Amino acid sequence: MSRVTVDQVMAQQRAASFTKRSIKADTKRSGLLLAVSMIDLTTLEGKDTPEKVRGLCRKAASPGEGRIEGVPPVAAVCVYPTMVATARQTLDRLGSAGRGVKVAAVATGFPSGQYPLKVRLEDTRRAIEAGADEIDMVISRGSFLAGDEALVGAEIERISELCMGTGKGPLAHLKVILETGELETLDHVRAASDLAIRAMRSSGLTRFPGAGFIKTSTGKVEPAATMPVTLVMLEAIREHYLATGELVGMKPAGGIRTAKQALHYLVMLKETLGTIPDAEGRPGVYMSPGLFRFGASALLNDLLRQLQWHRDGRYAARYDFAEA
Numbered sequence: 001m002s003r004v005t006v007d008q009v010m011a012q013q014r015a016a017s018f019t020k021r022s023i024k025a026d027t028k029r030s031g032l033l034l035a036v037s038m039i040d041l042t043t044l045e046g047k048d049t050p051e052k053v054r055g056l057c058r059k060a061a062s063p064g065e066g067r068i069e070g071v072p073p074v075a076a077v078c079v080y081p082t083m084v085a086t087a088r089q090t091l092d093r094l095g096s097a098g099r100g101v102k103v104a105a106v107a108t109g110f111p112s113g114q115y116p117l118k119v120r121l122e123d124t125r126r127a128i129e130a131g132a133d134e135i136d137m138v139i140s141r142g143s144f145l146a147g148d149e150a151l152v153g154a155e156i157e158r159i160s161e162l163c164m165g166t167g168k169g170p171l172a173h174l175k176v177i178l179e180t181g182e183l184e185t186l187d188h189v190r191a192a193s194d195l196a197i198r199a200m201r202s203s204g205l206t207r208f209p210g211a212g213f214i215k216t217s218t219g220k221v222e223p224a225a226t227m228p229v230t231l232v233m234l235e236a237i238r239e240h241y242l243a244t245g246e247l248v249g250m251k252p253a254g255g256i257r258t259a260k261q262a263l264h265y266l267v268m269l270k271e272t273l274g275t276i277p278d279a280e281g282r283p284g285v286y287m288s289p290g291l292f293r294f295g296a297s298a299l300l301n302d303l304l305r306q307l308q309w310h311r312d313g314r315y316a317a318r319y320d321f322a323e324a
Contacts, residue, residue, distance in 0.1 A: 004194065006186040006232055015227035018268040028263070029310045032303050035262040036063055036071055038289045040104055040251065042078040042297050044111075044219065050086045053079055057090040059322060061098040063300055068307050074300065075289035076102035076134060080110070081127040088131035104134035104175070108159060111179075111218035113138035117155055124162050128172050135163055136175045138218060139192065141182045149195055156199035160212070164203050174205060175213035175251055175293075180229045181221040189229050193236035197248055206246040210290040213249035219295060224254025227268060234272045241276060247285065253295025259306040262299060 023031060041060045043052060056077050064071030077087050084105050091098035105127035109115030115123075124135055137159050144152045156176055165171040176196040180189050193214050200212035214233055217224035230252045237248045250269075256262060269292055270284075278285040286292055301321045308314070 003187065004190050004236075006190050008186050008228075011186055011228045011231055015231045015268065018227065018271065019264045021264075021267045023263055023267070029307065031263050031266055032259055032307050032310070033070060033072060034287065035259070035266060035294065036300065036303050036307075037073070037075060038293050039074040039300055039303075040076045040078045040253070040293050040295050041074045041300060042219070042253075042295055044078070044080060044106060048080060048083060050083070053077070053083045053086045054090045055322075057087055057094065057098065057101070059300070060101045061091060061094040064304060064307070065321065068304065068311060071304070071307065073097045073101050075293055076104045078104040078106065078136060078295065081105045081107050081123055081130065081132070084127050084130040084132045102133040102173075103131055104136055105130075105132040106136045106138075106218070107132075108135070108137035110136070110138050110177075111220040113140050113179075114142070117158065120155070121158060121162060124159055128163070132172055134173045134175060135159065136177055136215060138177045138179060139196070141179050144192060144195075145182075145184070145188070149191070152192075153195050153199045156196055157202050160200045160203035160205045163211075164205055167204055170205060170208055170211045173211045173213065173249075174200060175215045175249070176200065177215045177218055177253075178233075179218055179221055180216045180226075180233075181223045186228065186232050189232050190236055193233045194240075197236065197240050200248070201244070201246070206240075206244075206248055209247040209285075210249045213251050213293070215251040215253055215295065217252075217254040217295070219254035222255075225252035225256055225295075227264065230265065231268060231272065234269065238273055238276075241273075247276070247291055249291045249293070250286075251293040251295055253293075256294055256296050257298045257302065259299070259303045262294060262303065265294070 107124040108120040273286040
């Protein structure tokens with residue numbers, strides 16, 4: 001297939017324009033609550049322990065710690081495959097709020113992707129068997145940059161097939177991490193986005209809304225998520241929808257630390273994909289955690305501080321809310 005060429009200057013200018021919108025009062029509070037519901041609360045460190053993951057899960061199920069009314073659970077907790085069982089068991093014990101939080105596993109040789117496909121498939125299979133609802137996989141960036149897109153596409157397809165299972169419905173949803181900070185150009189970002197979407201579609205995954213996502217980054221490489229990169233990926237999703245009617249999800253991850261930044265991303269989402277309707281024909285299907293996520297840890301507490309300010313006119317101290 002021919003590649004789409006991205007106008008870098010226009011992409012940067014348009015992305016910057018979304019930061020100029022003014023959001024006031026109740027609309028801003030609604031945006032903050034929506035952002036909370038879209039977070040994949042993440043811990044991906046070599047020193048992760050079961051107790052740290054349990055604490056993450058408690059935070060995920062009750063982000064406001066009972067101190068701010070109306071704060072929803074986050075969308076998911078994102079952990080290494082070895083911590084999936086701990087996360088699932090902990091969330092299930094936390095009642096309906098905990099059971100509504102997904103468990104995402106960064107399988108497939110995260111963060112480098114420099115593992116044999118057999119190992120990456122086994123990593124994914126074990127994560128799903130342990131209770132993972134979602135798999136965040138990394139592509140082989142070296143192979144992509146070397147021009148071997150067929151290999152990258154075939155690997156994504158194999159992981160997609162594993163997530164699909166028998167085809168009656170996905171065993172797990174899949175987020176394909178492009179690691180855009182290593183892809184060098186927006187043209188490469190668009191090509192990798194299109195490649196990932198095609199590969200997921202070949203397995204049938206994209207027939208199920210939100211069962212396939214594209215994701216910017218592992219959070220281990222700088223730059224991670226940026227607004228121009230995310231805009232290019234959203235445009236790839238929009239064009240796929242216009243061609244097929246299929247709803248592919250989007251996850252910017254890494255570097256989004258403040259409520260202000262999160263609102264800028266939501267404005268971009270609204271103005272790029274906001275008119276796409278749900279099954280009942282109502283516009284705005286993309287304004288939901290089923291189709292858009294933030295990969296973040298530090299972001300959550302800043303959202304909570306902003307919500308507290310809206311409630312009583314004062315900011316919470318940084319230590320007022322527990323760290324995830």
